[in-house]
Structures are given as structure tokens and as C-alpha cells.
Amino acid sequence: MKSNNLLWILKFPLVLAKTFYHKLITKLYKCNYEQHIKAVYFDPLFTDNSDKFAKYRKTVSELAWDKGKNKTVLEVATGAGWQAVSLKEAGFSKVIASDLEKRRIDYCQKNFKDFDIEWKVANLSHLPFRDGEFDVCVISAGLHDLPREVLIKGVGELTRVASRDVVTFEPSNFPRRFIWGNLYSMLGSILDESTHFRDFVMTDLDALFKKHTFELNQTIAIWHGLLTIKRYRKRPHNL
Secondary structure, eight states, rough: OOOOOOHHHHHHHHHHHHHHHHHHHHHTTTHHHHHHHHHHSSSSGGGOOOOOTHHHHHHHHHHHHHGGGGGEEEEESSEEEEEEHHHHTTTSSSSEEEEEHHHHHHHHHHHTTTOEEEEEEEEBBBSSTTTTEEEEEEEEEEGSOOOHHHHHHHHHHHHEEEEEEEEEEEEEOOOOOOHHHHHHHHHHHHHHHHHSSHHHHSSSSHHHHHHTTTEEEEEEEEGTTTTTEEEEOOOOOOO
16 A cells, blocks of 8 residues: 555545535534544545655654654554554554544554554543553644644643653644744645644644643654644653
């Protein structure tokens, strides 16, 4: 199952039209973000065996692995499971991958049954894990789908169950660049499936993590800075 970027390019006009349709339905029927995400990701047009972020999975995994200093990892919002597999291949001794939607977990269990990965249904707002249970938590393209109040809870949960690092792979934030942030958020609000894209772009994600004693440790910009892979590290208690 390899990335098929050509397929996505050919499908893009239809994907864009269907994305607009789902957003319109969400607004008209006042659906919550969970209903919207389910409608989008289980639309047959959006469902295939491709991974449009395939070339960046290893980068995310290496940042989380940190040359073997982290041994256990929780991936949240695993989706089709691509990042979880990459994390296992990086060398983690324990990989748990979770998602809000049971059908996604069922899909991963079926398609990646040969990998030593534990797949679990879990809500980011209330992760069923102990404080500091994992060395590192990873989330890819999941935070920007959340309304602000859920985003705040989600960051709190990620930092609660991670004892050392949290790695994110998301659209970039521009909270202090009003003009550029608004231009980017307008474009993203058209192209992206999220109904909360603008709020995410204009949120100071670094500050949210800092409130939970996790400092920005490393940043890797991709797609000319439109997307960002970040590693946040827990600040030592004596600082």
C-alpha cells in the first residue's frame, strides 16, 4: 500500500466539491465536529489505500523516537494507521494507536495484523491511560479538526499521559501574524475538511503546551511552512 499522489491530484476537484458539501451539511444541520469528521472520512470518495503524507511519516517517527531515548508511544487520531506502522518500524518497544471512531480501529486491526501494535478506541478529550504512561505521544493532522474547547482539553490530555515528549504534525499556526494568518486560514477553510481551521491557525499552540510545562523543542517546516512537525518536551521540575 503505497502513496498514490497522482490519484489524489486527479481526484482533487471532486474532493474539493465533496468537502464543501460536507461542510454545508454540517452547518445546515448543526452537526458537531465528531459527526462531521465521521461523514468526511467515511465518504467513499475519501477512502482509498493511499497516504498523502507518506514521505513525512519517517520524519515524525524519528522525532518521536529521539535516537532511542523514547521507548513507548501513544498515537492519537491514528486514522488509517500509517503513522502507527511507521512508529513501530522506528523501533518503539510499545506502540498503542487510538482513534475516536471504532470503524477506523477495525480497519487498522485487519490491515496491520502482522504488526505488534495495540489498536484502541479512545477519545482525545478523555484518554483512558495513566499519567505519564508513555514516553511520547504523537498526533498527526488531528488537532486542527477540533473546536477550541476540545483542542484545549486534548492538549491537556496529551501532556498528561506523556512523560517526556509530544510530537504534532499539523497546519502551521500564525497567532501573531494577523494578515498572513487570516489569508492562510481563509485558504485552508476552503481546501481542508476541518470546520475549525481558522481557529486552529490563529491559536497559539506553543502557549497551550507551555501551560502544561511542555516547551517547544524542535520544529520542522514542510510544504513551504504551511505544515509543521513539532516536538514539545516536558520541562524539568527544577526549572
